[in-house]
Amino acid sequence: MTNRTKAACQIGMYGLGPMGRSLVLNLADHGYATAAYNITADLTWQLMKVPELPGLVTPFFNEHDFIAGLKQPRTVMIMVKSGSPVDQVIARLLPLMDPGDIIIEGGNSDFRDTARRLRAVNEKGVMYIGTGVSGGEEGARRGPSLMPGGNREAWPLVKELLQSIAARNPQGQPCCEWIGPEGAGHFVKTHHNGIEYGVMQVIGEVCWVLRALGLSNGEMADTMDGWNRHMKAFLLEITAQVLRANDDDGSPLLDHVLDVAGAKGTGAGTVVSALDLGQAVNILAAGVAARLMSTNRPRRLAIRDAYNVPEPVLSGPLEEWKEKLGLALEAAFALAYAQGFTTLEEASIQYNWGLNLPQIASIWGGGCIIRAQILNEIAAAFTADPKLDTLLLAPAFVECIGRGVPALREVVSACVMAGLPVPAMNSALSNFDSMRSPGLISASVIALLRDLFGAHTFQRVDRPGTFHRDWQRDAAR
Ligand SMILES: NC(=O)C1=CN([C@@H]2O[C@H](COP(=O)(O)OP(=O)(O)OC[C@H]3O[C@@H](n4cnc5c(N)ncnc54)[C@H](OP(=O)(O)O)[C@@H]3O)[C@@H](O)[C@H]2O)C=CC1
Numbered sequence: 420m421t422n423r424t425k426a427a428c429q430i431g432m433y434g435l436g437p438m439g440r441s442l443v444l445n446l447a448d449h450g451y452a453t454a455a456y457n458i459t460a461d462l463t464w465q466l467m468k469v470p471e472l473p474g475l476v477t478p479f480f481n482e483h484d485f486i487a488g489l490k491q492p493r494t495v496m497i498m499v500k501s502g503s504p505v506d507q508v509i510a511r512l513l514p515l516m517d518p519g520d521i522i523i524e525g526g527n528s529d530f531r532d533t534a535r536r537l538r539a540v541n542e543k544g545v546m547y548i549g550t551g552v553s554g555g556e557e558g559a560r561r562g563p564s565l566m567p568g569g570n571r572e573a574w575p576l577v578k579e580l581l582q583s584i585a586a587r588n589p590q591g592q593p594c595c596e597w598i599g600p601e602g603a604g605h606f607v608k609t610h611h612n613g614i615e616y617g618v619m620q621v622i623g624e625v626c627w628v629l630r631a632l633g634l635s636n637g638e639m640a641d642t643m644d645g646w647n648r649h650m651k652a653f654l655l656e657i658t659a660q661v662l663r664a665n666d667d668d669g670s671p672l673l674d675h676v677l678d679v680a681g682a683k684g685t686g687a688g689t690v691v692s693a694l695d696l697g698q699a700v701n702i703l704a705a706g707v708a709a710r711l712m713s714t715n716r717p718r719r720l721a722i723r724d725a726y727n728v729p730e731p732v733l734s735g736p737l738e739e740w741k742e743k744l745g746l747a748l749e750a751a752f753a754l755a756y757a758q759g760f761t762t763l764e765e766a767s768i769q770y771n772w773g774l775n776l777p778q779i780a781s782i783w784g785g786g787c788i789i790r791a792q793i794l795n796e797i798a799a800a801f802t803a804d805p806k807l808d809t810l811l812l813a814p815a816f817v818e819c820i821g822r823g824v825p826a827l828r829e830v831v832s833a834c835v836m837a838g839l840p841v842p843a844m845n846s847a848l849s850n851f852d853s854m855r856s857p858g859l860i861s862a863s864v865i866a867l868l869r870d871l872f873g874a875h876t877f878q879r880v881d882r883p884g885t886f887h888r889d890w891q892r893d894a895a896r
Pocket residue numbers: 434435436437438439457458459460462498499500501503504507508525526527528552553554555556683
């Protein structure tokens with residue numbers, strides 16, 4: 420450590436992978452003297468090679484110097500692979516820190532882990548913030564959406580710093596506000612990713628439909644751009660970008676890409692934590708399951724060979740298809756975002772977090788991967804009615820979903836008949852049909868089956884209370 424840097428840094432970044440490195444540069448751009456450390460020196464050297472590395476960035480090569488290089492009370496942000504690496508890093512840093520210092524952990528952590536870490540760190544008097552960070556590498560560099568939660572008393576100490584590096588939404592507000600206690604910040608980020616899974620799967624399915632209609636990649640990209648003029652969704656924007664990307668030989672990159680989609684786990688985390696809260700997030704779950712099914716390619720190829728099924732082909736007037744698909748896409752998006760927000764609302768109640776839903780919509784309005792015009796409508800809906808039970812009852816949603824569902828139904832039906840899998844669009848439709856059905860006969864049947872085999876009782880439409888039938892007596896008759 421040089422004299423210039425001795426205890427001079429306002430924040431330390433532990434972890435210089437794509438996200439940590441970008442956040443370091445973002446912090447320096449905003450005038451924050453930043454200490455940078457990575458467990459292996461390679462990534463630190465890579466950071467030092469960044470052209471015109473701002474003078475405000477100071478690399479460190481051991482943890483003692485890194486912590487000693489921070490102004491007190493110290494603020495350390497951890498940006499490493501989620502899971503046990505976070506625990507390992509905390510275990511190494513905590514003995515070097517003092518009461519009043521702050522740890523900000525910004526990976527995609529499970530919210531229960533965050534609550535556990537917060538308690539452990541607090542025992543030493545160190546404050547803990549678990550923050551969601553969204554926007555990928557470019558977002559982290561130029562302005563991410565940030566979802567901090569944990570020790571509220573730490574918020575005034577880091578608010579200015581975090582808000583200064585965050586994106587601004589279309590209304591000019593910083594995409595960073597306090598989310599809530601314990602693991603609330605990471606919970607909200609996980610569910611952001613769950614929505615991301617759902618809408619990415621919908622987009623992928625729409626691309627497949629366009630391909631089955633015979634469109635070239637460029638035509639598909641133009642179609643996305645057309646829809647995106649009013650949907651203003653970042654994921655649609657980058658879909659057009661990837662559809663236009665060419666390989667080195669000038670051929671479309673998409674045509675060379677293996678049909679296997681990875682997943683680091685936040686989608687599954689969304690589904691599990693939603694189920695824990697009694698929420699069925701079937702559109703988001705369809706996104707998770709579709710990626711899982713893509714991964715075993717040898718098995719898929721063996722099944723394809725065993726059944727010898729032809730590639731799906733769709734036909735019909737192209738302009739009509741595009742119009743239907745656009746409406747179906749909008750409705751499926753609306754249903755996916757609605758599922759995400761319903762779980763947030765439920766988490767807020769069950770965990771007593773006091774989540775500010777309009778504010779979360781506004782934080783997601785810029786910087787993050789799921790930013791889109793629809794978030795303005797979501798913010799407006801929860802502002803107009805803070806007790807709104809479901810977005811499906813908000814006037815803007817009633818209009819969008821009501822308009823789009825007939826088209827969604829036609830698209831899903833045609834795909835089912837052609838053998839083109841559209842699990843997310845199908846789930847969106849099933850979700851809507853289940854929610855708007857006056858009587859779910861299937862549920863009544865299940866209620867009786869459970870009563871028959873397990874004496875679980877059932878309720879009646881004509882009388883209050885719970886009932887059990889003497890099924891043995893029926894059988895004896
Ligand atoms: N990439 C993205 O788009 C986004 C990522 N995130 C989350 O941010 C976090 C960082 O992501 P990203 O930058 O992409 O990189 P990775 O998730 O790939 O994590 C890489 C970093 O973790 C460090 N690391 C791994 N194991 C350990 C360990 N046991 N002890 C100390 N350091 C360790 C690596 O150091 P080394 O290489 O030297 O081992 C490297 O600095 C993750 O939780 C990720 O889920 C959040 C939003 C977006």
